[in-house]
Amino acid sequence: MVKKEIIKSVASLTAIAVVCAVILVVANLFLKTEPQTGLDEKLIAKLEGMLGEGTYAELDTGAFTFADKDTKAVYRKTEGDKKDTVIYYIYSNTGFNGCYVGLLVAIDADKVVAVDVYETMGIGGQPWEKPIAAANASGFFGKFVDSGVGDVPNLGAIGTDLTSGATATSSTIIRQVSGALNDYKVNGAKLKTAAVKTNTPVTVEVDSTAFNQADNTGVIMMTLTTSDAKKFDPSKFKEMDVTVKVTDESGKEVTSSIYKASANKGAKSVILRVSLKDIVMGSYTLELTVGNVINQQKFEIPFVLPEYVDIKDWLGLSGYDAIQEVNSDAGEDGVPGVTIFKITDGDSTYHVGYGVVAVSGDFGSATVRTYVKIDEAGLIKGMKVVNVDYENYNRVDGDSLNDTDINGELVVDDLDTGASAFYTHQGAQLTVNRIATVYSQYKTEAGN
Amino acid sequence: MENKITNNNNAEKQSLLSVALGGLTSNPVFVLTLGMCPTLAKTNSLENALWLGLSTMAVLIISTVLLSALAPLIPGKVRIPAYIMIIATLVTVVDLLVKKFMPSVYKEIGEFILLIAVNCIILGRIETFSVKNKPHMALLDGASMGAGFLVALVLLGALRELLGKGALYGKVLFTGFTIPVMTEAVGGFIMLAILMGIFNAVYAAIEKKNKEKKRLELIEAAKEAKAKKAVKA
Numbered sequence: 001m002v003k004k005e006i007i008k009s010v011a012s013l014t015a016i017a018v019v020c021a022v023i024l025v026v027a028n029l030f031l032k033t034e035p036q037t038g039l040d041e042k043l044i045a046k047l048e049g050m051l052g053e054g055t056y057a058e059l060d061t062g063a064f065t066f067a068d069k070d071t072k073a074v075y076r077k078t079e080g081d082k083k084d085t086v087i088y089y090i091y092s093n094t095g096f097n098g099c100y101v102g103l104l105v106a107i108d109a110d111k112v113v114a115v116d117v118y119e120t121m122g123i124g125g126q127p128w129e130k131p132i133a134a135a136n137a138s139g140f141f142g143k144f145v146d147s148g149v150g151d152v153p154n155l156g157a158i159g160t161d162l163t164s165g166a167t168a169t170s171s172t173i174i175r176q177v178s179g180a181l182n183d184y185k186v187n188g189a190k191l192k193t194a195a196v197k198t199n200t201p202v203t204v205e206v207d208s209t210a211f212n213q214a215d216n217t218g219v220i221m222m223t224l225t226t227s228d229a230k231k232f233d234p235s236k237f238k239e240m241d242v243t244v245k246v247t248d249e250s251g252k253e254v255t256s257s258i259y260k261a262s263a264n265k266g267a268k269s270v271i272l273r274v275s276l277k278d279i280v281m282g283s284y285t286l287e288l289t290v291g292n293v294i295n296q297q298k299f300e301i302p303f304v305l306p307e308y309v310d311i312k313d314w315l316g317l318s319g320y321d322a323i324q325e326v327n328s329d330a331g332e333d334g335v336p337g338v339t340i341f342k343i344t345d346g347d348s349t350y351h352v353g354y355g356v357v358a359v360s361g362d363f364g365s366a367t368v369r370t371y372v373k374i375d376e377a378g379l380i381k382g383m384k385v386v387n388v389d390y391e392n393y394n395r396v397d398g399d400s401l402n403d404t405d406i407n408g409e410l411v412v413d414d415l416d417t418g419a420s421a422f423y424t425h426q427g428a429q430l431t432v433n434r435i436a437t438v439y440s441q442y443k444t445e446a447g448n
Numbered sequence: 449m450e451n452k453i454t455n456n457n458n459a460e461k462q463s464l465l466s467v468a469l470g471g472l473t474s475n476p477v478f479v480l481t482l483g484m485c486p487t488l489a490k491t492n493s494l495e496n497a498l499w500l501g502l503s504t505m506a507v508l509i510i511s512t513v514l515l516s517a518l519a520p521l522i523p524g525k526v527r528i529p530a531y532i533m534i535i536a537t538l539v540t541v542v543d544l545l546v547k548k549f550m551p552s553v554y555k556e557i558g559e560f561i562l563l564i565a566v567n568c569i570i571l572g573r574i575e576t577f578s579v580k581n582k583p584h585m586a587l588l589d590g591a592s593m594g595a596g597f598l599v600a601l602v603l604l605g606a607l608r609e610l611l612g613k614g615a616l617y618g619k620v621l622f623t624g625f626t627i628p629v630m631t632e633a634v635g636g637f638i639m640l641a642i643l644m645g646i647f648n649a650v651y652a653a654i655e656k657k658n659k660e661k662k663r664l665e666l667i668e669a670a671k672e673a674k675a676k677k678a679v680k681a
Contacts, residue, residue: 009526016522016530020537031544239549 050114054080057196068179088180105180225269234263234270327442336431353435368427471596478647488636497605505594512578516586519579
């Protein structure tokens with residue numbers, strides 16, 4: 001009876017243990033975390049501590065097979081003293097479940113010049129003290145690649161340099177240095193000329209479509225792309241730490257908030273939307289950090305005039321490049337300032353006359369922007385009127401002018417007007433007439 | 449016969465209700481004072497408290513249901529090691545999930561996620577409730593207790609972060625009137641004591657009210673019985 005009970009207990013515990021082990025193996029397979037390898041401030045500081053100031057780059061190692069399978073990345077010093085030094089980043093299990101040592105091994109010409117522990121992972125994901133204490137690995141320095149000391153037994157004698165008690169860590173570090181030396185024998189020359197990796201998100205488009213100077217707010221749409229979805233996976237973009245810092249010319253930070261768009265698995269790019277507050281027209285600098293290791297990007301944000309935004313939206317143009325200013329007249333009090341734009345939309349070319357005027361009277365005032373689309377033959381093909389103060393776009397309908405020759409006698413009094421849109425109507429009338437004059441001048445003077 | 453069925457249904461409903469409210473009436477933190485280690489150590493911010501609470505809740509719900517179903521198959525003498533193995537496996541999976549998908553959160557609460565395996569709430573609920581009840585009751589109990597633990601942690605985290613840093617979920621709301629000690633361990637004890645006091649005072653008041661109501665009902669019933677007896681006589 002007792003025997004049966006013991007067998008039952010052992011059997012049930014064994015069954016549970018097997019099921020648990022299977023679950024853990026599968027979970028590890030799908031949820032294993034890869035160490036971050038991209039260059040960031042922390043890593044650059046570490047590399048500068050090892051090799052002095054200069055510039056460093058992560059190499060594209062897609063075509064390489066490394067002697068140590070735990071080699072996660074290879075960096076190269078591209079400028080400064082000890083230029084072309086190759087630095088291996090090897091991240092290995094110490095033998096204790098969940099404990100890792102990430103070691104940087106720098107090899108210059110044919111010998112180890114620096115070794116440093118970069119990252120450790122102890123139980124519970126916390127940095128482990130022993131590898132840090134063991135970081136004094138100067139005993140490895142000067143070990144030559146081709147002299148036969150690059151093997152594990154010989155390097156093992158250097159273990160005395162390592163803090164006592166860090167046995168597993170010491171042997172892991174020795175194995176890693178050995179792996180780097182052995183690999184350098186084979187790949188060293190190629191690594192010195194290997195291409196630099198470009199896995200970091202690249203901003204391929206900055207679109208300031210929604211900039212609105214009226215209320216000092218704006219939106220930047222950025223498309224971030226990657227060549228290596230493993231390092232920067234757009235489908236995981238929502239969980240990534242993304243920071244954007246926008247500063248004006250004086251270095252003052254602009255208030256911004258980020259919206260991260262979703263991306264499908266396998267996508268190579270993702271849209272990042274940044275809303276800005278309290279901005280004025282001018283030159284700005286944007287600094288983007290994705291994750292805690294991927295590099296930062298700086299670029300100027302061009303501010304777009306409201307008329308460009310309106311024309312782009314109205315005509316459904318894909319960018320601002322299609323809009324080119326060809327003539328303008330500053331105007332004066334009561335006389336609209338007018339600009340003529342040449343639009344290149346695919347194969348077709350036409351013009352848009354734009355004018356703005358402030359009108360006022362006993363009932364109040366209004367600032368009115370008027371746009372007139374003019375085709376190649378000089379015929380009006382549409383009109384848009386914006387009352388800046390009330391945004392009542394539809395209260396003046398310019399369709400009655402369609403197909404009218406802009407160079408001929410315009411009768412703009414007949415514009416259809418919504419009730420109470422007196423000033424909007426008045427502003428549009430003045431502006432269309434002025435656009436007709438400035439457009440005719442442009443056509444005559446330029447011989448167009 | 450019909451009356452009996454109705455009474456049984458009422459009793460079951462009553463039992464379900466009392467289990468569902470367990471997280472409130474027997475709150476693991478404020479009443480049972482269980483899981484004090486993570487409660488005090490990692491409620492220095494709302495973010496830490498929320499994710500630790502959710503992780504614990506997930507492990508609690510899955511382990512209570514799983515072990516309620518498996519309990520009849522596990523011999524009594526080896527039940528504890530069996531429970532530990534299953535709980536530890538679940539905790540490891542949660543640990544891997546958080547590490548993979550929320551590395552910044554993991555940096556803050558990583559070690560405490562693994563410690564969920566030895567959190568007395570988990571083993572406590574399994575031993576006292578899950579293995580003695582059906583899986584659907586275990587699910588209700590796990591969800592209720594987990595939610596109770598989560599709410600307690602979130603309350604502590606939010607108040608400590610707000611008072612200590614003038615922030616909520618990392619977003620600074622005000623500066624100048626902060627009490628930095630609230631984000632330290634000392635602040636954890638102080639805030640826990642305050643919340644525990646408030647919770648127990650409110651709970652005691654409700655209990656008192658209920659008792660009084662019950663007492664009045666009994667008096668009323670006795671009066672009615674007496675009146676009936678008098679009529680009969």
